[in-house]
Amino acid sequence: MNALANNPTAQAVDNVLIYIFGFSLILLLGITVVTVWLVIKYHRSKHPEPTSEVSHSILLETIWTLLPTLIVLTMFWYGWTNYTGLREVPEGALEVKATARMWSWTFEYPDGQRASKLYVPVGKPIKVQLISTDVLHSFFAPAFRIKRDTVPGMETYIWFEATEPGSYDIFCAEYCGVGHADMTTSIEALNEADFAAWQQPKATGGEARGLAVMNELGCVGCHSLDGSEGIAPSLFQLAGQKRNLASGGEITINAEYLKRAIRDPNAEVVAGYDPMMPAYDENTMNDADLQAVVDYLLGKVQKPVAPKIDARALLENNGCIGCHSNDGSESIAPTFKGLGSRQVTIIRDNEEKTIKVDAAYLRQALLNPNKELVKGFPAIMPSADYLSDEEIDALVQYLLQQ
Template identity: 65%
Template sequence: MLPTDNPTAQLVDGVMIYIFGLSLLLLLGITIVTIYFVVKYRRSRCPEPTSDVDHSIVLEAIWTVLPTLIVLTMFWYGWVNYVGLTEVPEGAMEVSATARMWSWQFEYADGRRENRLFVPANTPVKVRLQSTDVIHSFFVPAFRIKKDMVPGLETYVWFEAPKPGSYDIFCTEYCGVGHADMITTIEALSAEDYAAWLVADAPPEHRGLVVLREQGCIGCHSIDGTPGIGPSLFELAGSPRQVEIDGQTTEITIDDDYLIRAIREANYEVVQGYPAMMPSYDEASLNNDDLQSLVDYMMGRPDTTSAPLDGARLIEINGCTGCHSTDGSPSIGPTFQGISSRDITIIRDGKEVTQQADADYLLRALVDPSVETVKGYPDIMPPSDYLSPEELDAIVEHLLQQ
């Protein structure tokens, strides 16, 4: 039986019980009155009508006003509880959920991604919903929450798990041949277990962010777009910036070269509207490796100094195994087992071509899968353009070892 001791389930169940209870009461009342009239006014007892009454204002008022009041109370109760489903409690934890054919991916504030939703029990959680391809629908029966996910439209739901446990997540909008397999779970953990999970699965901090803190840069420059003494370092790559050079204002586009100059020769190009007070950092105070880490961080690139990416882990959290088996069993797409040691027949420009699944082919199959479709399988795989080059390389390297 589904649990009812959580706030969203109580909101939905309360309305359902109220409407069902009233409907049952009306059904019983109408049935009893009907049976009574059938018995009392049966033809054998009353062969001819004897009443001259053609209307009753009282009765007409009752059967007009009473149903109207009942329907209005149903609407009011339903509306109040529906609003409750949209009002997220203050301090709720936020997670982003992305649906794609045919997998779920959850991204946390610290950048980590998972194919299951890990949350602390007894804590309200807001889930931001988005779809990358077709219409999906996020449905958690235990919490009575369901919301359609339309490409290009961000929506949200919220819930609170009353106790640790595993709760199913389904897609309830038919989204293609893999729809039935688009299943994952909410893993509600105790406070202690969730804290341990945060530490165990925490992604390594970007070396550039570490250097920013070590050098005291975030004392003047915010990293989230909020105003500060100096310009914010939030989403810099490719954005225009007005700078003053020798008293002349000019517009530049932020790239690696500009950022390096802004650090090594801080007062050569001063951002308009900010004082020329930033110190320059020579190699003695900031070596070239740390400088490059800073630039990579500000340009939104991954940390090249961290441990190698785990291709198997990336395959798992990006939902690849929703369509591709790893043990040779048939699935929606070709199995990953032995993929690098077998020839693959592909359809390219309408012609069949047989080739080995080498690194170049696997990379093309990830980035633009519709160009070369494996024979016998539908052309339904979405492009993996949301992955970084480093993540793509890690996945290819792992597949080559299968």
């Protein structure tokens, strides 16, 4: 699908192309017409001998020197002004980080969400920060006329704006190895409602309102939910607990105490902690949210169910499918099909060894992929150490079942 004609980046490039092509066409036609006219008028059969004694013409020499110079200068000026427009990102642009690696793209949003396709809202400028983890790649979206190299160790960017919903191709336009031709993905331009729905967490199991309020207000930045101690008391299983106060005495945690501790936290400070918690008045936390937080802390609502991790989505969103197939076909990396039931020959300490694929091997292959290379495949896989332990475990279990 092509972008609309009023797409800002596409229009800037197209206008320069039309301007240069238009002048080139006019000059081509003009020179051709004059050449044909001169051939006919001064054909040898009509003028066997030269009759003109003119050696030069200041006027003509001035015209054919100045005119092309002015035309080339206008081409440069028009091209330069439109180029600078391609580098000046409009205010309010949504920033997305695009990471290129052999041979896939990964897009990360400000909220930490990752995807293997670039999902964007229609009508909003998008700034794409380009990063390469290995070799030279090039981000090329032809519908928007944008192309920019991604160089290892150097951050750069491009921007664009989708003016109508649709799916637009993204290619790597710089040869980056044997999987270069497969390094493709797309820009998915969604209307405002669809993009908002896509941004919603994909987790299963609802989140209690009380916990949502605490996340929004940053409470869990100081208070843990699992019993571990930090710079503030843990909020784990509070109902009925007794706490010593810095002012002396002891208090039993109940709904009344929690409400006081939220509205006026420094009136009854727990012993061993600094009085640094801000007060949450009705303007910051209304009574309904206050009650929801208290009910959650006292266990009167069901704690949120840990979301089930979609291992296949993890593989797709982190670019693994760009190198590993699911159908048994071998390419630049071993296939996932039948992985949990086969043996592989690995290179360990410069020696070949055949092992059975198990959970321990897969975990190491994800976190330290180049320590034990599968024979016949290059050392190109990046470490997945940015994933959580739960995500690593989900991937291991998924791969063992293939």
